[in-house]
Amino acid sequence: MFNYIIKRIGIAIPTLLILIVVTFYLMHAAPGGPFTSERPLPAQVLANIEAKYGLDQPVWRQMINYSWGVVTEFDFGPSYKYHDRTVNEIIAQGFPITLKYGFWSFIVAIGVGIPLGAIAAIRKNTWIDYFAVGVSIGAQVLPNFVMAPLLIIVFTLWLGWLPGGGWHGGDWEYLVMPVIALSTSYMASIARITRSSMLEVLNANYIRTARAKGLPTKTIFFRHVFKPSLLPVISYLGPAFVGLITGSVVIDMIFSTGGMGYFFVNAAFNRDYAVMMGITILVGSLTILFSLIADLLYAWVDPKIRY
Amino acid sequence: MIVANKNKIKDMAENLSDSGPGRSLWKDARMRFMQNKAATLSLFVLLVIVAFSFIGSHFAVWSYERIDWNAVGSAAKVGMPSIETGHYFGTDDLGRDIYSRVIQGTQISLMVGILGATVAVVVGTLYGATSGYLGGRTDQIMMRIVDILMSIPYMFVLILLLVVFGRSIIMLFVGIGLLSWLDMSRIVRGQTLNLKNKEFIEAAQAIGVSDYKIIMRHIVPNLLGIVAVYATLLVPGIILAESFISFLGLGVQEPLTSWGALIKEGSNTIMYDTEWQLLFPLAFFVVSLFCFYFIGDGLRDALDPKGR
Numbered sequence: 254m255f256n257y258i259i260k261r262i263g264i265a266i267p268t269l270l271i272l273i274v275v276t277f278y279l280m281h282a283a284p285g286g287p288f289t290s291e292r293p294l295p296a297q298v299l300a301n302i303e304a305k306y307g308l309d310q311p312v313w314r315q316m317i318n319y320s321w322g323v324v325t326e327f328d329f330g331p332s333y334k335y336h337d338r339t340v341n342e343i344i345a346q347g348f349p350i351t352l353k354y355g356f357w358s359f360i361v362a363i364g365v366g367i368p369l370g371a372i373a374a375i376r377k378n379t380w381i382d383y384f385a386v387g388v389s390i391g392a393q394v395l396p397n398f399v400m401a402p403l404l405i406i407v408f409t410l411w412l413g414w415l416p417g418g419g420w421h422g423g424d425w426e427y428l429v430m431p432v433i434a435l436s437t438s439y440m441a442s443i444a445r446i447t448r449s450s451m452l453e454v455l456n457a458n459y460i461r462t463a464r465a466k467g468l469p470t471k472t473i474f475f476r477h478v479f480k481p482s483l484l485p486v487i488s489y490l491g492p493a494f495v496g497l498i499t500g501s502v503v504i505d506m507i508f509s510t511g512g513m514g515y516f517f518v519n520a521a522f523n524r525d526y527a528v529m530m531g532i533t534i535l536v537g538s539l540t541i542l543f544s545l546i547a548d549l550l551y552a553w554v555d556p557k558i559r560y
Numbered sequence: 561m562i563v564a565n566k567n568k569i570k571d572m573a574e575n576l577s578d579s580g581p582g583r584s585l586w587k588d589a590r591m592r593f594m595q596n597k598a599a600t601l602s603l604f605v606l607l608v609i610v611a612f613s614f615i616g617s618h619f620a621v622w623s624y625e626r627i628d629w630n631a632v633g634s635a636a637k638v639g640m641p642s643i644e645t646g647h648y649f650g651t652d653d654l655g656r657d658i659y660s661r662v663i664q665g666t667q668i669s670l671m672v673g674i675l676g677a678t679v680a681v682v683v684g685t686l687y688g689a690t691s692g693y694l695g696g697r698t699d700q701i702m703m704r705i706v707d708i709l710m711s712i713p714y715m716f717v718l719i720l721l722l723v724v725f726g727r728s729i730i731m732l733f734v735g736i737g738l739l740s741w742l743d744m745s746r747i748v749r750g751q752t753l754n755l756k757n758k759e760f761i762e763a764a765q766a767i768g769v770s771d772y773k774i775i776m777r778h779i780v781p782n783l784l785g786i787v788a789v790y791a792t793l794l795v796p797g798i799i800l801a802e803s804f805i806s807f808l809g810l811g812v813q814e815p816l817t818s819w820g821a822l823i824k825e826g827s828n829t830i831m832y833d834t835e836w837q838l839l840f841p842l843a844f845f846v847v848s849l850f851c852f853y854f855i856g857d858g859l860r861d862a863l864d865p866k867g868r
Contacts, residue, residue, distance in 0.1 A: 268711055268712070272712055394846050396800055502715070521722075537713050
C-alpha cells in the first residue's frame with residue numbers, strides 16, 4: 254500500500270508541474286500582451302506597467318517566479334483587468350459559492366444515483382428497472398446547459414415556485430435549481446454504472462454459493478454484493494468531480510450564482526490571462542488531488558489494485 | 561473399410577451442410593442488432609435527421625442569411641412558427657429563420673461529432689494498440705502520458721486554447737480531438753493485451769511478421785467490434801462538448817451556428833414568450849443524442865460475445 258501511495262503521488266506532482274508550465278506558455282504564446290489596446294500606451298507607461306507586473310523579465314524567469322509563488326504561497330498574482338484586485342481575491346470570492354453547490358450536487362448525485370442503480374439491478378426487468386434506465390438515458394442527453402433553462406421555464410416561469418437566479422448567501426431556494434441542473438447527469442451515470450456492475454456481481458458464482466448455503470438475502474446484499482459493485486463507482490468519482498467543477502461554468506452563467514465559472518468565462522471574454530491561468534491551475538490541482546484520493550480509496554477497497 | 565463407408569460420410573456431409581451457411585461475426589451482430597427494436601428505430605430516426613439536414617433546405621422559404629425585417633425586434637408577436645410566413649420553426653429576435661438555422665446547426669454539429677470521433681478513434685486505436693502490443697517500458701510510458709492528460713481539466717484547457725488561439729472551428733476540432741482519444745486508447749489497450757497472447761499472433765510472430773504489420777493487419781481488425789461501439793458512444797460525447805463550448809459563446813461563431821449556439825440563443829430569450837427559439841433546436845439535439853446512445857447500446861449488445 255505504501256509503495257502504491259508513493260507511486261501514485263509520483264504521478265500527481267509531475268502532472269501538476271506540466272499543467273502549470275503548459276498553461277503559462279499558452280498564455281505567452283497568445284498574440285498581443287495583456288496591455289495592448291486600441292490606443293497604444295506611451296512607451297514609458299507601458300514599460301512601467303510591464304515592470305510592475307514583472308513582464309520585462311525573460312519568459313523562463315517569469316515562469317519560475319510564477320510557479321514559485323503558486324507552489325509556496327498559493328499566490329496567483331494580480332489580475333490584469335481589475336487593477337485593484339489579485340487573482341486570489343477573485344478566487345476567494347467565487348470558490349466558496351462553487352464549492353457549496355458543487356458539494357450538494359455531489360451528495361445528491363451519489364445519494365440518489367447509487368440506490369437507483371441498486372434497485373434497478375435487484376429488480377431487473379421490472380418497471381422500476383425500466384424507469385431507472387429511462388431516467389439515466391434521459392439525463393444523459395439533457396446536459397446541464399439544457400437542464401438549467403428547462404428548469405427555469407418550469408419552476409420560475411410556469412409554476413413561480415423558485416427564483417430564476419441569484420445567490421443571496423446560498424439560501425436553499427437559490428440552491429435547488431443549480432443543484433438539480435448540475436447533479437442530474439452525474440446521478441444518471443452513477444446509477445448506470447452501479448446497475449451494470451451490480452448485475453455482474455449478482456451473477457457471480459460466489460453469490461450463488463452464498464444463496465445455496467442459505468444466507469438471508471439482506472446479508473448477501475450488504476455483505477457480498479454491495480462493496481464489490483461499488484468499485485467502478487469509486488473510479489468514476491474523479492471524472493464526476495471534474496465534471497461538476499466544469500459544469501459550474503454553465504450554472505454560474507444561467508443562474509447568476511457568481512461562482513468561479515462566472516469569473517472564468519468573464520476572464521475568457523476579457524482576455525484576463527492571469528485569472529484564467531489561476532483558475533485553471535486551481536481546478537487542475539483539485540482534479541489531480543481528487544483523482545489521487547479516488548485511486549487510493551480504490552486501492553484500499555480492492556487489494557488487487559496494489560500491484 | 562474407409563472406402564466402404566464413403567457414401568455414409570457423404571450423407572453426413574450433406575446433412576451438415578443442410579444447416580445452412582455459417583454465420584460470420586458481423587452477420588450475426590447485424591441480426592441481433594435488428595432484433596433490438598429501440599436501436600433499429602433510433603438508426604432510422606437518425607438517418608431521417610441526417611437526410612433532413614441535407615434536403616430540408618430545399619423546402620425552406622427563407623435562407624439562413626436572409627433577415628425578415630418584419631420580425632426584427634418583435635419575434636414574440638410575429639415570429640412564431642407558421643406555414644403562411646414560411647418560418648416553419650419561427651424566427652429569432654434578429655428576424656432569422658429558425659428552420660434554416662436548425663438545418664445549418666444540425667449539419668455542423670453532426671459534422672463536428674463525426675469528424676471529431678473519427679480523429680479520436682484513429683488516434684486512440686493506434687495509440688492503444690501500439691502501447692498494448694509493445695508492452696514493457698514503452699507501454700508504461702505511453703500509459704503514464706495518458707494518465708497525466710486525463711487528470712487535466714480539459715474543458716478549462718480547451719477554453720484557454722480557444723481564447724489564446726482565437727475562436728475557430730479548426731481550433732475546436734484540434735482541442736476536442738486532442739482530448740477525446742484518451743478513453744479510446746485505454747479501452748483498446750486493454751483489448752490488445754487480451755489479443756496479444758492468442759495463437760494467431762504467436763503464429764504471425766513465428767513467421768517473422770514485423771510489429772507494425774502485426775498491429776495493423778492482425779490486432780486492429782480484431783478490435784473493430786469494440787471500436788465501433790465506443791465510436792458511436794463517442795459521437796454524442798463530442799457533440800455535447802461542442803455544444804457546451806458553443807453554449808458559452810466560444811465555439812462555432814456567427815454566421816455559422818450549431819445546436820449549442822442555438823440552444824444558448826433560445827435560452828437567453830425564454831423570458832419573452834418565444835419558447836420555439838429554444839424548443840426546436842433542443843428537440844433536434846435531444847432526439848439525435850438519444851438515437852446515438854441507443855444505437856451504441858444496441859451495437860454493444862450485438863457485438864458483445866458474452867451476450868451469445
